[in-house]
Amino acid sequence: MTRTIPRIALGGFMLESNGHAPPAPKAEFEATYWLEGEKLLADLRAPAPRASACLSGFLAGMDQGEAWTPLPLLATGAGASGPVEQAVFDEVVARITSGLRAALPVDGVFLALHGAATATAEPDPDGVLLAAVRAVVGPDVPVIATLDLHANVSRKMVEEASVLISYRTNPHVDMIERGMDAAFAMRAMLGGMQPKAAFVKLPMITPAVAMNTDQGPYADIIAYGQSLIDHTILDVSVVANFSLGDTPKNGLSVIVTAKGDRARAEAVAHDVAAKLWSMRERFRITLTPLETAVAMAKQAGADPSRQALLFADVADNPGGGGRGNTSYILRAFHSAGVEGALFGIHNDPPLAAEAHECGIGARFTARFNRAEPHPMSEPFEAEAVVEALSDGEFVGRRGIYAGRRVSLGKTALLRLGGIRVIVVTHRRQFAEPAMAEHLGVDLRAVRSLVVKSRGHFRAGFDDIFPRDAIVEVDVPGLTSVVLERVPYRNIPRPIWPLDPDTTWAPADA
Ligand SMILES: [Zn+2]
Structure with missing residues (x-):
């Protein structure tokens, strides 16, 4: 029996959009990195790459297994800014999808995403990009992405991706490891695993300085999520959200990916979300x-x-x-x-x-x-x-x-x-x-x-x-980080702590 060498497309789009900052032009992306095709692969193979460390981690993880063929698309990022100019985001989607079409057939796609982007017109660019990629490759090809810990996750993002894996450290020193996790998930899917994800969003935002992971409530809930990983669960991501994004998809999220059992994913996600909700008073801060x-x-x-x-x-x-x-x-x-x-x-x-x-x-x-x-x-x-x-x-x-x-x-x-x-x-x-x-x-x-x-x-x-x-x-x-002073326009209400009487129960999810 001849085994074909898997062909895996790689790309990325990383922007954290502050809902009250000026729009991000293309020049901001180009000053950080805008790398396409072989230039992306050359950057990632260089001793000190500019592109996201998640892509480096994914490459390293894939390289640990049998031969594979990387198919580099476009990867770009601008750190954090305001909403990306719509035409720039449209160009990102067009370049990634046209590159993907030219690369077909592919056996999988990996994207390094931030997850808290907005565009000047589109409120959920990360969801749109995942849907566009999914539309090119069809329902059966793995589409796996890493997310920043500050992603504002939409249900569309969860539904269009096969697996979403967010960072677990703040400061984010685990990008290489999470990229490697994505590679191991890709290998498992190539071997037949059919992951099932559960998604719970809480009506809750938190001051960013309350979300360090060396100690404190966020460290505790991440550790709790990790304690639930067993032979049935692939990944537990407790996503902090970017409270200053000011989008309808704001709110802390829990994404749990099971290796096949959707009910198990749902049970774990609700367990983690309920514990997080019960801890909310611990996220208050003093400056x-x-x-x-x-x-x-x-x-x-x-x-x-x-x-x-x-x-x-x-x-x-x-x-x-x-x-x-x-x-x-x-x-x-x-x-x-x-x-x-x-x-x-x-x-x-x-x-x-x-x-x-x-x-x-x-x-x-x-x-x-x-x-x-x-x-x-x-x-x-x-x-x-x-x-x-x-x-x-x-x-x-x-x-x-x-x-x-x-x-x-x-x-x-x-x-x-x-x-x-x-x-x-x-x-x-x-x-x-x-x-x-x-x-x-x-x-x-x-x-x-x-x-x-x-x-x-x-x-x-x-x-x-x-x-x-x-x-x-x-x-x-x-x-x-004093949320009461932020001129919010678009976040869902009621939301804790701005609306202190906000209620939530697992049945609401
Ligand atoms: Zn972040």
């Missing part, structure tokens, strides 16, 4: 007021014997669609005369370009946010010295960027009195030490590190800043 943060930074700067502190500007997280340039903390630390602080990273293309024109050692008046229209990105001016310049190209070494090639574009390190600020051209989240180290900064000498990041910084800086050195600061921003 530190700005005045308190200023006093703490003054003390840290004045007394080198104290523990250095990390201040998280969780409300301006580019990883959640923030502009990465609000100046609330910078202005307050600067006017208070804080010493030994490093701000990373401030997204300001004109300021980065001007610093490059001025050159290292130059003194000039740094005008922050001169070209930024968003009202929360207020202008700020200060006398500055250019301390270092770079092209912003580096390979990450810790956490979510480990081993990945990343570009910040033109980058400058500016000194404003006792404060230094890293100014960049591409909007990114400060979650990686190399973002500062490639400019010659010694992070261990920094007394106050201010990061524009919600939580992924924890995996980048946990060797220097332990949990008790982290201060989550309460300032305004597009990624505020």
Whole structure:
């Protein structure tokens, strides 16, 4: 008997859309990665790829088995932004489906998705993309996708895919492993497994800073889900949702995939969802007021014997669609005369370009946010010295960027009195030490590190800043975790905690 070599198509589309951020143009995807055909495969086979680590994990998982033929389609991603411009999303679907048609026959499709995208017209792009792929390959070909832990899952996504597997770690340091899980699911389906998925969505959103997985309620529910995996269950995904997406599909979700027994999948999904619902009061949070943060930074700067502190500007997280340039903390630390602080990273293309024109050692008046229209990105001016310049190209070494090639574009390190600020051209989240180290900064000498990041910084800086050195600061921003302040328009109501009397029972699912 001759065995045919399985032909597996690969693609990806990764965007987390903040419902209140400006639309994401194609340039944002191209500045992160937009890779098609052999260029995608070459990137994934390179030592430090740009494309999603889920694709690397899937390749590695498939490579552990017998021979297979990868058929690379389009993979693109833009981190987090606003809704993707509709024409850009339409192009993504057209390129993936036309590539897939040209590759037929295929034995399976793997997609690295985020799951919390919206487009300027379409509210469920991830569902639309999965349906378009399904329409090309028909009902019997495995279509398997990985999802970010912050996916806003729709029933359409679950129905059009064969298997959906979400991350289990936050910060997301398990993307390679989940890609490998997808490969093992693909191999099992090629061997005849017919997975059955159950899906439960709860009327519940949570502050993003309450959803870390090293400890706390979310860690507990993920561990509980994993404890239910046995010979009948392939995957349990407890999906945090992206509360700032502001879509009709918001809400925490549980997706359970059984290896064939749908009733078993339903029973486990309801069990996990009921436990999660019963834990909801544990997801409330407390942030530190700005005045308190200023006093703490003054003390840290004045007394080198104290523990250095990390201040998280969780409300301006580019990883959640923030502009990465609000100046609330910078202005307050600067006017208070804080010493030994490093701000990373401030997204300001004109300021980065001007610093490059001025050159290292130059003194000039740094005008922050001169070209930024968003009202929360207020202008700020200060006398500055250019301390270092770079092209912003580096390979990450810790956490979510480990081993990945990343570009910040033109980058400058500016000194404003006792404060230094890293100014960049591409909007990114400060979650990686190399973002500062490639400019010659010694992070261990920094007394106050201010990061524009919600939580992924924890995996980048946990060797220097332990949990008790982290201060989550309460300032305004597009990624505020104070849900009561978010101008919601589209989320389903009632929803907990905005509607505290919201009820739910497993029979409602
Ligand atoms: Zn995420």
